[in-house]
Amino acid sequence: MKTVFSHLKPYKLPIGIAYSLTLIELATELLLPFFLGKMINQGVVHKDMDSIIMWGSIMIGLAFTAFLAGIINSFFASHTSLSFSYDIRKKLFEKIQSFSFANLNQYPTSALVTRFTNDVRQLQNTLFMGLRIMTKAPLIVLGGVIMAFVVNVELALIFLVTVPLLITFLLWVLKKASGMFERVQKRVDSVNRVMQENLAGMRLIKAFLRRNHEENRFTKENRDLANQTRTTFRFVEASMPILLFVMNLSLIFILWFGNSQVLAGQSSVGDIVAIVNYALRVSMAISMFTFITLAFSRAKASAGRIGDVLQVDVDLADHTDAVETAAISNGKIEFDHVAFSYPSLKESVLHEISFTVNAGERLAIIGATGSGKTSLFQLVPRLYDVTDGSIAIDNKPITSYTLEHLRRGIGYVPQNPLLFSGTIFDNIAWGKEHASYRDVEQAAKDAQIHETIMELPDQYETRVGQKGVNLSGGQKQRISIARALIRRPKILMLDDSTSALDLATESRLLEAIKQDHCTTLMITQKISTAMDADRILVIDNGSVLAIGTHDELLSHSKLYKDIVESQFGKEYPHAN
Numbered sequence: 411m412k413t414v415f416s417h418l419k420p421y422k423l424p425i426g427i428a429y430s431l432t433l434i435e436l437a438t439e440l441l442l443p444f445f446l447g448k449m450i451n452q453g454v455v456h457k458d459m460d461s462i463i464m465w466g467s468i469m470i471g472l473a474f475t476a477f478l479a480g481i482i483n484s485f486f487a488s489h490t491s492l493s494f495s496y497d498i499r500k501k502l503f504e505k506i507q508s509f510s511f512a513n514l515n516q517y518p519t520s521a522l523v524t525r526f527t528n529d530v531r532q533l534q535n536t537l538f539m540g541l542r543i544m545t546k547a548p549l550i551v552l553g554g555v556i557m558a559f560v561v562n563v564e565l566a567l568i569f570l571v572t573v574p575l576l577i578t579f580l581l582w583v584l585k586k587a588s589g590m591f592e593r594v595q596k597r598v599d600s601v602n603r604v605m606q607e608n609l610a611g612m613r614l615i616k617a618f619l620r621r622n623h624e625e626n627r628f629t630k631e632n633r634d635l636a637n638q639t640r641t642t643f644r645f646v647e648a649s650m651p652i653l654l655f656v657m658n659l660s661l662i663f664i665l666w667f668g669n670s671q672v673l674a675g676q677s678s679v680g681d682i683v684a685i686v687n688y689a690l691r692v693s694m695a696i697s698m699f700t701f702i703t704l705a706f707s708r709a710k711a712s713a714g715r716i717g718d719v720l721q722v723d724v725d726l727a728d729h730t731d732a733v734e735t736a737a738i739s740n741g742k743i744e745f746d747h748v749a750f751s752y753p754s755l756k757e758s759v760l761h762e763i764s765f766t767v768n769a770g771e772r773l774a775i776i777g778a779t780g781s782g783k784t785s786l787f788q789l790v791p792r793l794y795d796v797t798d799g800s801i802a803i804d805n806k807p808i809t810s811y812t813l814e815h816l817r818r819g820i821g822y823v824p825q826n827p828l829l830f831s832g833t834i835f836d837n838i839a840w841g842k843e844h845a846s847y848r849d850v851e852q853a854a855k856d857a858q859i860h861e862t863i864m865e866l867p868d869q870y871e872t873r874v875g876q877k878g879v880n881l882s883g884g885q886k887q888r889i890s891i892a893r894a895l896i897r898r899p900k901i902l903m904l905d906d907s908t909s910a911l912d913l914a915t916e917s918r919l920l921e922a923i924k925q926d927h928c929t930t931l932m933i934t935q936k937i938s939t940a941m942d943a944d945r946i947l948v949i950d951n952g953s954v955l956a957i958g959t960h961d962e963l964l965s966h967s968k969l970y971k972d973i974v975e976s977q978f979g980k981e982y983p984h985a986n
C-alpha cells in the first residue's frame with residue numbers, strides 16, 4: 411500500500427490545488443442551508459422581498475462559486491489520477507523487466523496482466539474519486555453537525571446519536587468488504603489465466619477435440635468469479651438500506667420535535683428547514699462516504715497486489731564484484747563442479763557438472779528429455795544462478811561481468827522460438843541495437859532464411875503473427891537464430907533450435923555459423939547434428955556421463971552407443 415502511494419509524491423501541487431478547491435465547495439455547501447434559514451426567517455416569514463433578494467443573490471453567488479470550484483477540481487483530479495496510473499504501469503513494467511526467471515515463476519502471467527489492467531484502473535478511479543469527494547464527505551459530516559448546533563442545539567442533538575452509530579457500522583462494512591474484494595480479484599486472475607491458456611492453445615484444443623473440456627474449465631472459473639462478486643456486492647448493497655433507514659428515522663424525529671418547538675415558540679420554521687437541510691446533506695455525505703470507503707477497500711486490495719510486485723527482491727542482479735567494463739573477449743567456458751536446483755524444488759537437477767569448452771569450439775549436448783540440458787544452458791547467461799560450484803568465461807567467474815556485458819556477449823536461442831508482433835525485419839533487428847538493413851540481411855542469410863523471406867509478399871517488411879503471415883515452425887526457428895546471429899556473439903547457444911530443419915538446411919546453417927568462429931553450444935536430439943560438432947557432451951539425470959568426439963564416445967559411452975544405434979540401426983560401423 412505505502413509503496414504504491416509513495417508514487418503520489420510528484421503530484422503534491424495538483425493534489426494540494428484539488429483539495430483547496432474541495433474546501434471551497436465544502437464551505438459553500440455548509441453555508442447554503444444557513445442562508446436558506448435566514449431567507450425564510452427574515453424574508454418569507456416577514457414577507458420582506460428585499461431580504462429574499464439579498465439572501466437569494468448571496469446563495470446564487472455561492473452556488474456558482476461551488477460550480478466553478480467543482481469543474482477545476484475535476485480537471486486536477488483527472489490529471490493526477492491519470493498521471494499516477496501511467497507512472498504505476500511504467501514502474502510495474504520496469505520491475506517485471508528486471509525479474510529473474512525465479513521471480514517470474516512466482517507470478518502466473520495472468521496475475522501480472524490483472525495487475526496492469528484491473529488493479530491499476532481500480533487505483534486510478536479511487537484516486538479520482540478521492541480527490542473529488544473523499545475529504546469533502548467526512549468534512550461535510552463534521553461541518554454539517556457543527557452548523558446544525560449553531561442553528562439549534564436541541565434539534566442538533568440527534569446527530570450525536572446517529573452519526574457515530576453510522577460511522578462505526580461503516581468501518582465494520584469496510585473491514586469485511588476489503589477481504590471479499592481481494593477474493594474477487596483472485597477470481598479475476600483465474601478467469602484471465604484460463605482465457606489466456608485457451609487463446610494460446612486454440613489449435614491444440616481443436617486438434618484434440620477438447621472444446622467441451624475447456625468450456626467446462628472456463629465455466630467453472632467464470633461461475634466462481636460471478637458467485638464471489640455476487641456475495642460481495644450483496645453484502646455491500648445490504649448496508650445501504652440500513653444507512654438510509656437510520657437517517658430517515660432521524661429526519662422524522664427532527665420534524666416531529668421541531669414542530670412542537672415551533673408551536674411552543676422556541677424555534678423558527680427557518681431553523682427547522684436549515685436543520686433538515688443539514689441532515690439531508692450529512693446523510694448524503696455518509697452514503698457518499700460508504701461508496702468511497704468501498705471503492706477504497708477495493709483499491710486497498712489492488713494497491714497491496716501491485717505493491718507485492720514492486721517490492722519483490724530481484725534475486726539476479728549484478729554481483730558486487732562485477733567489473734563495469736569487463737566484456738567477453740574469446741568465449742572460453744568452464745563449468746567447475748556446478749550443481750543447480752530450481753528455487754521451487756528441493757532436489758538438484760544438475761550435479762557435479764565439470765567441463766571446459768575452448769574458445770571457438772563447437773560442443774553438442776545430447777541426453778534424454780528431462781536430463782537437465784536446458785537447465786545447464788540457462789546458467790551461462792545467468793538466467794538462474796548456480797547453487798554450488800562456479801562457471802567461468804575467459805577464465806573469469808561469470809559473476810565478475812555485469813549482466814549487461816555477460817548477456818551482450820551471448821546469443822541465446824531458446825527451445826521454443828518466440829516472435830514479437832511487427833515485421834520480420836523488426837524481429838531480426840531486435841537482437842542488436844541500431845541494426846542496419848545489411849546486418850539484418852547478413853544474419854538472415856547465415857540463418858538460411860533470406861531466400862524464404864524474399865519470396866514473401868512484403869519480403870523483410872512482411873508482418874508476422876496475428877494479422878500477418880503465419881510462419882512454419884522451421885521458419886520461426888531460423889528467424890530466431892538470425893536474431894541471435896545479428897549480435898555476432900562470442901558464445902552462441904542453440905537449445906534444440908534446429909530440430910524443425912531438414913538435414914541439408916541444417917548443415918548449411920551450421921557451416922555458416924562456423925565462419926563466425928564463435929564458441930557454440932548446441933543441444934540436439936539428432937546424432938547426425940552432434941557428429942558435426944568438435945566434441946559431444948552426454949548428459950544423463952543431471953550429471954555429465956561422458957564427453958569426447960563422436961568416435962571416442964562410440965567406444966567409451968554405452969548410452970551414446972545406444973542412442974546412435976537407435977537412430978542409425980545396429981549396423982552402424984562402431985569405432986573400436
Ligand SMILES: Nc1ncnc2c1ncn2[C@@H]1O[C@H](COP(=O)(O)OP(=O)(O)OP(=O)(O)O)[C@@H](O)[C@H]1O
Pocket residue numbers: 515752754755759777778779780781782783784785786825
Ligand atoms: N522452471 C522450473 N521449475 C522447476 N523445475 C523445472 C523447471 N524447469 C525444468 N524443471 C525440471 O528440471 C529438470 C530438467 O529439465 P530441463 O528442461 O533442463 O531438461 P531438458 O534435458 O532440457 O529436457 P528437454 O529435452 O525435454 O527439453 C526436469 O525434471 C524438469 O521437470
